[in-house]
Amino acid sequence: MNLVRLAWLYFRVGVMNEVQYRLNFFVQVLQSGVALVTGLVVLNVVFTYANTLNGWTHAELLAVMGVHILMSGIIKSAIQPNMLRVMEDIREGTLDFVLTKPEDAQTLVSIREIRMWQMVDIALGAIVLATAVTQLGRAIGVVEALLFGATLCAGALMIYSFWLMLTTVAFWVVRMDHAVELFQGIYQAGRWPVGIYPPALRLSLTVLVPIAFAVTVPAEALTKRLTPAALLGAIALAVALLVVSRRVWKFGLRHYTGASA
Numbered sequence: 001m002n003l004v005r006l007a008w009l010y011f012r013v014g015v016m017n018e019v020q021y022r023l024n025f026f027v028q029v030l031q032s033g034v035a036l037v038t039g040l041v042v043l044n045v046v047f048t049y050a051n052t053l054n055g056w057t058h059a060e061l062l063a064v065m066g067v068h069i070l071m072s073g074i075i076k077s078a079i080q081p082n083m084l085r086v087m088e089d090i091r092e093g094t095l096d097f098v099l100t101k102p103e104d105a106q107t108l109v110s111i112r113e114i115r116m117w118q119m120v121d122i123a124l125g126a127i128v129l130a131t132a133v134t135q136l137g138r139a140i141g142v143v144e145a146l147l148f149g150a151t152l153c154a155g156a157l158m159i160y161s162f163w164l165m166l167t168t169v170a171f172w173v174v175r176m177d178h179a180v181e182l183f184q185g186i187y188q189a190g191r192w193p194v195g196i197y198p199p200a201l202r203l204s205l206t207v208l209v210p211i212a213f214a215v216t217v218p219a220e221a222l223t224k225r226l227t228p229a230a231l232l233g234a235i236a237l238a239v240a241l242l243v244v245s246r247r248v249w250k251f252g253l254r255h256y257t258g259a260s261a
Contacts, residue, residue, distance in 0.1 A: 014114030059135035070125025077118035154238040155214030161241035168252035190215035
């Protein structure tokens with residue numbers, strides 16, 4: 001309950017900070033709109049030369065794109081801002097202010113920042129998903145909806161865990177500014193189903209960076225392609241990454257020397 005109240009408090013503060021710069025909303029809408037139109041153009045170009053892409057139809061690939069955009073909104077509005085702030089705090093030694101508070105440090109650093117205008121991507125992703133479901137021409141039942149929600153949450157937890165472990169490297173490496181560009185470059189590969197890539201790249205997007213589980217698996221749940229093995233694998237990997245990232249974070253904290261050291 002304390003966690004919920006704390007998260008709500010930080011959310012309110014984040015919203016108040018964001019609404020001071022309302023022009024950013026229109027800038028974000030423009031950026032997201034351009035990215036969406038570009039993605040749709042590329043998708044339509046692909047399907048002018050083929051009816052399917054590795055067995056995926058146009059509507060199914062549209063669902064993958066919708067999940068990709070939606071997950072990008074989650075990352076940019078809640079996960080990435082918090083992790084970047086942690087990197088800055090480690091570099092400047094101001095992480096002390098978090099460590100001296102009575103709440104768990106990992107929890108605090110994970111919920112302090114919210115970028116409300118980035119949620120535009122969440123809304124756009126939902127619209128693209130709704131369009132894809134309409135084009136699929138078949139009803140989405142309760143089971144598919146629940147599976148989609150479960151795999152989407154598992155994917156978000158995997159991305160959070162990956163970002164936390166990436167952020168923890170800042171305890172040893174002074175500057176991690178390249179981390180955002182590196183992640184964004186890799187994440188763009190998730191715009192397409194992981195199965196279309198060569199085996200080596202497919203393995204990298206599944207094991208090293210869990211883009212496949214974060215984007216392709218939720219889309220499979222929505223398009224009735226999800227297998228029990230993929231579902232269990234997504235849940236198991238999410239739990240494993242949470243445990244590993246927690247231990248990596250604790251290990252990093254033991255090597256932190258802040259401003260008070």
